[in-house]
Structures are given as structure tokens and as C-alpha cells.
Amino acid sequence: MYVACERLRNPSLIGKPVGVQQKGLLATASYEARALGVDKLCSLREAKQRCPSLILVNGEDLTLYRYYSRRVFNLVRSALGTSPVEKLGMDELFCDVTDMVTEHLAELKDTSPHPRGRWFSLAEVDRTTPSDNKGFWYDPSSVCPGYIIPEDIATAAADNGVTPSTEIIAASHLANHIRHLVLSQIGLGSSAGIAYNKTLAKLVGNLHKPHQQTTLTVHPGATDEYISVVRELLDPLDARKLMGFGSKVLHTLRDHVTGSVRPFTTDLAVEDRRSDTPLTVGFLRQHLTKQLFCTLLGMQNGQKLWDLLDGKDEEPVKPSPEFPLTISIEDSFDERRGILDWSGVLREIEILTNSLLRRLEIELVDGGEIEGVRTDPSPSQPPRKWQRYPSQIRLTIRGGHSREIAYNANRESRSAALPVPVFDLDVPRIERSQALIRQPLSALAKQILDKGVESKITEKYEISIINIAVTHLQITPPEKAINAYFSSETIIGESSMNTSHERSAIGVAHINGSKRARPSHASGLDFGMLRELPPDIREDVLREYGIDASELDLEEPPNKQSKSNSVSAANTGPEDIPADSPSERIPEITWNLQNRTPVSPSTSDAETSSSTEEIETGVTECELCGAVIFGWSMDAHKAYHAGS
DNA sequence: TGGGGTCCT
DNA sequence: AGGACCC
Known part of the structure; x- marks a missing residue:
């Protein structure tokens, strides 16, 4: 997704091996780069070594990615009306479409057959969308778009009488439509998984990655078929693929397996007992027990994780709130940058604080959003108003670069009340940052670094991460307080805030220009x-x-949709949908945003049914609506117009 | 060896 | 406040 965002900003990156760099780490890589042997999350050195042609983009500042993440979230939410939509990280969403699908199927009963197929009615999408876009046509006899599990359903449609339920078919078409919506309105490709619970939806969504979707048709209630299909799917997998099986859980389980199970089983070949071979779902289910899970991993968690081995998961899709619960910003320091004296620590904290305050102003002030984008206050009515008021601030420091430190070890945090004057937008941000240093932050830093030891001012501190977070976001404004707060003089010497960290805040090195690049600034x-x-x-x-x-x-x-129409009405709310249609079945959709691969990575001798124009830029403009579409999806896009 | 997040204990 | 999980 990072690469896809970078490509929206700089289309010359399209089709090339691109890596997004964060400090010495390759945070992510385009599919072209992966085809050349670059792994996600490998060290920068290794990446360059394996792929000298890799184009690097700095992704330490997440502003651009947050922006697209929010736009996608809001677009999907508005399309799905009242259905719960849960964000997972910046580029994944879970959607519980049970109610929408149920209502859609109920409407069908009153409708006579239509030559175009079935009309799936959606909530209003957004104001730039043509007005007949509040739904889509689909062909229910075409079964599910994309990949289907189990596979034989796809080929032998009504073979064993085993055919997907009408609801999973509808959900699958819905996912397809929404992916198309995100592509056409925002320009981001995605993949999706459709299943009856979150874990399975996420799992199958990862099976066919770039720009595909996968539907697992079996229902947990249809016990016989369900068990066999799901076990066939899950058993060979590394248990790490199941949500909730993280490194600690697997280490605990492996300890137990190698310590006590191995002597009693011959199922593991000798070489399979080594610690780096994956523990498969099937092995855990066959050789361990629910009781053991509960003993090792805790009553609650053990039970949940055990059920996951059978694909059983009843976690609800939890609607993500409009505002996050915490907002934090952090920077990491290597051995060169990370040896700081006290004033150096304060300087770095001030830099971070100023960035944090700017972020708060962008994300928490004003509100009125249209499709993820805050509306400009009308020129004459300025009052910029805070939509949320964080009440706590937390400083986290990780010390040491010793290399042996377990993940997250050496992190210490302290928190304090967030002083109210920080919300006073009439005071320059830099002054509010410095006030925050004076008021709680320097004391918190002192608590962490000096640990009750008396002042030792000459000391050097070895620091690898500093993180500053605001938490406990409240809707109601705090009580006004302390006018004297800003009057004391600053402690530290820095006056200008135009630091290197700030400078990286939005800018990203552009690798090279493009003859046909869409507008982007040098x-x-x-x-x-x-x-x-x-x-x-x-x-x-x-x-x-x-x-x-x-x-x-x-x-x-960047998206020339202006010519498509003169903008119809404003953001009326989502269409009303009966809230309480009973839902015994829960189709889930999950998808990842990811980069688009308009041209095959294997250069020009690859199958090129695409036009020259597409090969050079990857994008063309739809004649009907002006949306910028990638070549590989133009057919689908036209079908979409034909449908509506 | 990033720069974020959520939830539980 | 820390630790697990997720991206």
C-alpha cells in the first residue's frame, strides 16, 4: 500500500521495483521488487545487494499513507451504510455485510427477474459519483467473482448440489464492487477475502494477492462439508497465519512440543523438530488438546486460539471509531544519533512534540469531513474547533542498541495529564511545544532516564526510540486553566523548529521524473x-x-473527475438500513490495499494485450466518467458502466 | 530492524 | 505501565 500511494504521487514509479525505506529497514516492496528477490522487512543492505536496480523511497513519514487510508475507510464506510467497518492497521478493513446482504436478498423476493441480473442497492457513495451509482448489477449465475474455495465448486457449478449460498455469492459480488469503487475513486488496487468469519476472510484474502479476491463458500453450520474443507485448507498452514498466533504463543507451543510432545510422537521427522520449521495448524490440532491450550495460554485465550485451529471464530467486526484512541509519533536512533546528553534528549523530544502537535491539528481540528477530507472552513467563518481533546500525554523511551534486546524490551513509559493550553490555536505551535517540554515532558523524561537518581547533568544517554503519544481522547472540552502556563521562559536553547525531522514530514525524494507523469511537484x-x-x-x-x-x-x-459532472448534492447521510435484521450468518469481507501491477514485471516480451499507452503509464482515463483507471482493470470498469 | 495502532493484564 | 497482538 505504501508503494501504491507513492505511485499515486509519482507515477514514474509504476511498473518498477520500488522499496519503501524506513531508516535502515525496507518496510515494504513492490511486487516487481519481490519478483527480483527482495523481501519485505529485510535490511536495506540486503535489499540493495539482492536487487541493485531497486528504487528507494523514504517512508518514515506516514502522512501520505494516512491520508489515503482515511479516504479508503470513509469511502467504504459510506458505501456500506450502517454496516460495521473495522480498520486493521493502515491498509486492511473488515466489513460485516450480513445486514446488507440479508436486506438485499429480501428485496429480491419482491422483484421480478431482470435481464441485467440482480441489482444490489448500496448506500450513497459520495458526491462525485454519478447518481446512479448507489448500487450495482451482478449476475448471480456467475457464482462468485475471483477465486473460490473449495475449487471444485467453481468448475462443477451444481455438481454435488454443492453450490454456494446466495448470500455468500452476493457478498462476493459486493466485495468485488467495492474494490472496484476504491480503484476508480481513489486509484488504489486491493485484494479481498470473503468468508463467514474474520479469521477465514483474512486468511483466504491473502491467498491470491495482487488485485484478486477469494471466497470461502463453506458455512460453519454445514458441519460435515465445513470441517473437511476447512481442515484441508488450514491444516498444512503455518499456525502463524491465524490471527492471534503471534511469536510468543508459537514459542510457548513449540517449547511444549519439543520438550514433551516429541518423545511421544513419531509424526515429526527428525529434521522437522528443528526450531525454525513451522508448526502447522494440523499438527497442533492433532497432537495438542484444548485443555493444554488453556493451561499454556490462559483460559480465555487458549479456548479462542484452539477454536481457530478449526476455523471457528466469532469475533465481531468492531466498527472503528471516527477518531483513533491514541495518536503517537516516534523516531528511532542508531548508535550515531542515539548518544545524547540531556539537552540533546530535550531537543529530540521537542522536535517530536512539534510534529505531534501539527498532526493533532490536522487530524483533530475542524472535523466536517467529506470522503476523508476535511473541508476548508469557509473563508469568513474561521472558528477552527477541536473535535477531540486528548487528556493524557505519554513519553516512551527505549534505551540501548545492544542488539540482544528482545523486541520491545527496554521500553519504559510515563504519562501525565495533558495541559489544557495546548489546545489554544492562537498560540504559535512552537510555543505550545516548548511549553509541553517544560511542563510534563521533561519531568517524564527525567523519571525514565534518571530513575530517581539525583541530577546528573553531564551524563550521556543511549537512546534507540522516543515515542510521544496523546491518549484518552475526549469529546467534551476540558476545563479552562492556567493562564500563566505560557509565560515562563524556555529551558532549552533551540528556537527554530525547522528541523530535519520536520522537513521530512511531507517531502519524499523523487527518484526521477517521468515524461508522462501526472501532476506532481518537484x-x-x-x-x-x-x-x-x-x-x-x-x-x-x-x-x-x-x-x-x-x-x-x-x-x-490528480484525479481529473471534475469533468464528469457538476457535483450533485452534498454528503447526505448513508441510506437508512433496518438495524435489526437477524443475522445468524455473518459474511465477512476483508481486503488489503496494495500496489498495482499494470505491466508484467518481466519487461516487454510478456503478454501484452494492453495498449502502448498502458505500458508506458499504466493508466488510462475512462471516457464515460473520467476516472483514472489502470489498464488491467479497464474492462471491468467498462462492464461496471454497462451494468449501471 | 519502521512507525504506527488495539486490546488485555 | 507493560506486554501481547495486528499492519
Whole structure:
């Protein structure tokens, strides 16, 4: 997804092996890069070594990715009306579409057969969408789009009388439609999994990755078939693929297996007992017991994890709130940067604090959103209002670079009340940052670093991570307080906040220009995103980059949808959907956003049914609606118009 | 060897 | 406050 976002900002990256770099780590890589042997999360050195042609983009600042993540989330939510949508990280969503599908199927009874198939009615999507886009046609006889498990259902449609339920078929078409919506409206490709619970949906969604979807048709209630299909699917898998089986759980289980199970079983060949061979789902289910799981992993958790081995999972899709529960920002330090004296620590904390305050202003002030984008306050009505008020601030420091440290070891945190004046937007942000240092942060840092020891000012600290978080976001404003708060003088010497960290805040190195690139600024700024920022923050960012505001207006919008229509009504709420249709069955959809691969990585001799234009840019513009579409999906896009 | 998040204890 | 999990 990071690469896909970078490609929206800089289309010359399309079709090339691209890696997103965060410090010395390759956070993610495009599929072209993976085809050349680059792994996700490998060290930068290893990546460059394996793939000298790898193009690196710095992804330490997440602003751009947050922006697209939010847009996708809001687009999907608005399409699904009242259905719960849960975010997992920045690029995955779970959707419980039970109610929508149930209602859709109920409507069918009153409808006579239509030559175009079935109309699936959706909530209103957004104001730029043509008005007949509140739903889609699908052909129910085409079974499920994409891949189907078990496979034989796909080929022998009504063979054993084993045919997918009408609801899973509808859910599958719904997922397909929404993926198409995200692609056409935002420009991000995605994959999806459709199944009757979260774990299975996520699992099958990962089976066919770039731009595909997979439906697991079997229902947990249909016991015989369900058991055999799900076991065939799950048993060979590394248990790590199941949500909840993390490193600790697997280590605990492996300890037990190698310690006590091995002597009693001949199932594991000698070489399979080594610690780096995966524990499979089948092995755990056959050789361990529910009781053992509960003993080793805790009553509650053990029971849940044990059920997962059979694909049983009743976790609800928990609607993600409009605002997150915590907002944090962090920076990491290697041995060179990470040896700091006290004033150095304070300087780094101030840099982070200032970034955090800017983020709070972007994400927490004003509100009124349309499709993930905050509306500019109308020129005459400025009052920028906080939508949430965090009440706590937390400082976390990880010390040491010793290399032996277990993940997360050496992290210590302290928290304190967040002083109310931080919300006063009339005070320059830098002053509020410095006030936060004075008030709780330097004391918190002292608690962590000096641990009750008396002041030792000359000391050097070895620091590898600093994280600052605000938590406990409240809707109701805090009581006003302490006017004297800002009056004391600063403790630390830094005055300008235009630091390297800040500078990286939005800019990203562009590797090279493109003859046919869509509008993007040489600075690396994403003008589409910039245009959506509140004016004052936008000016702030522009000033940092030394860009004249007039340049902004000359740039074309990145998605040229302006010509499609003159904008119909505003964001009316989602269509009303009966809240309480009974749901014994729960189709889930999950999908990943990921980068698009318009051209086969194996250069030009690959099958090229695509046009020259597509090969060069990967994108074409739909004649009907102006949406920017990638070549490989234009057929589907046209079918979409034909359908509506 | 990132830069984030959520939930549970 | 820390530790598990997720991306």
C-alpha cells in the first residue's frame, strides 16, 4: 500500500521495483521488487545487494499513507451504510455485510427477474459519483467473482448440489464492487477475502494477492462439508497465519512440543523438530488438546486460539471509531544519533512534540469531513474547533542498541495529564511545544532516564526510540486553566523548529521524473493532499518548502473527475438500513490495499494485450466518467458502466 | 530492524 | 505501565 500511494504521487514509479525505506529497514516492496528477490522487512543492505536496480523511497513519514487510508475507510464506510467497518492497521478493513446482504436478498423476493441480473442497492457513495451509482448489477449465475474455495465448486457449478449460498455469492459480488469503487475513486488496487468469519476472510484474502479476491463458500453450520474443507485448507498452514498466533504463543507451543510432545510422537521427522520449521495448524490440532491450550495460554485465550485451529471464530467486526484512541509519533536512533546528553534528549523530544502537535491539528481540528477530507472552513467563518481533546500525554523511551534486546524490551513509559493550553490555536505551535517540554515532558523524561537518581547533568544517554503519544481522547472540552502556563521562559536553547525531522514530514525524494507523469511537484509534495489541508496548516507546509501558494492553484487535480459532472448534492447521510435484521450468518469481507501491477514485471516480451499507452503509464482515463483507471482493470470498469 | 495502532493484564 | 497482538 505504501508503494501504491507513492505511485499515486509519482507515477514514474509504476511498473518498477520500488522499496519503501524506513531508516535502515525496507518496510515494504513492490511486487516487481519481490519478483527480483527482495523481501519485505529485510535490511536495506540486503535489499540493495539482492536487487541493485531497486528504487528507494523514504517512508518514515506516514502522512501520505494516512491520508489515503482515511479516504479508503470513509469511502467504504459510506458505501456500506450502517454496516460495521473495522480498520486493521493502515491498509486492511473488515466489513460485516450480513445486514446488507440479508436486506438485499429480501428485496429480491419482491422483484421480478431482470435481464441485467440482480441489482444490489448500496448506500450513497459520495458526491462525485454519478447518481446512479448507489448500487450495482451482478449476475448471480456467475457464482462468485475471483477465486473460490473449495475449487471444485467453481468448475462443477451444481455438481454435488454443492453450490454456494446466495448470500455468500452476493457478498462476493459486493466485495468485488467495492474494490472496484476504491480503484476508480481513489486509484488504489486491493485484494479481498470473503468468508463467514474474520479469521477465514483474512486468511483466504491473502491467498491470491495482487488485485484478486477469494471466497470461502463453506458455512460453519454445514458441519460435515465445513470441517473437511476447512481442515484441508488450514491444516498444512503455518499456525502463524491465524490471527492471534503471534511469536510468543508459537514459542510457548513449540517449547511444549519439543520438550514433551516429541518423545511421544513419531509424526515429526527428525529434521522437522528443528526450531525454525513451522508448526502447522494440523499438527497442533492433532497432537495438542484444548485443555493444554488453556493451561499454556490462559483460559480465555487458549479456548479462542484452539477454536481457530478449526476455523471457528466469532469475533465481531468492531466498527472503528471516527477518531483513533491514541495518536503517537516516534523516531528511532542508531548508535550515531542515539548518544545524547540531556539537552540533546530535550531537543529530540521537542522536535517530536512539534510534529505531534501539527498532526493533532490536522487530524483533530475542524472535523466536517467529506470522503476523508476535511473541508476548508469557509473563508469568513474561521472558528477552527477541536473535535477531540486528548487528556493524557505519554513519553516512551527505549534505551540501548545492544542488539540482544528482545523486541520491545527496554521500553519504559510515563504519562501525565495533558495541559489544557495546548489546545489554544492562537498560540504559535512552537510555543505550545516548548511549553509541553517544560511542563510534563521533561519531568517524564527525567523519571525514565534518571530513575530517581539525583541530577546528573553531564551524563550521556543511549537512546534507540522516543515515542510521544496523546491518549484518552475526549469529546467534551476540558476545563479552562492556567493562564500563566505560557509565560515562563524556555529551558532549552533551540528556537527554530525547522528541523530535519520536520522537513521530512511531507517531502519524499523523487527518484526521477517521468515524461508522462501526472501532476506532481518537484518538491515531492502531493498537491492533491495539500489542497485538502486547512489553509493555515497548508501555508505552514508551503512555507517550509519555500513554495508559493499560487503554484498550488495552477496544478491540475490528480484525479481529473471534475469533468464528469457538476457535483450533485452534498454528503447526505448513508441510506437508512433496518438495524435489526437477524443475522445468524455473518459474511465477512476483508481486503488489503496494495500496489498495482499494470505491466508484467518481466519487461516487454510478456503478454501484452494492453495498449502502448498502458505500458508506458499504466493508466488510462475512462471516457464515460473520467476516472483514472489502470489498464488491467479497464474492462471491468467498462462492464461496471454497462451494468449501471 | 519502521512507525504506527488495539486490546488485555 | 507493560506486554501481547495486528499492519
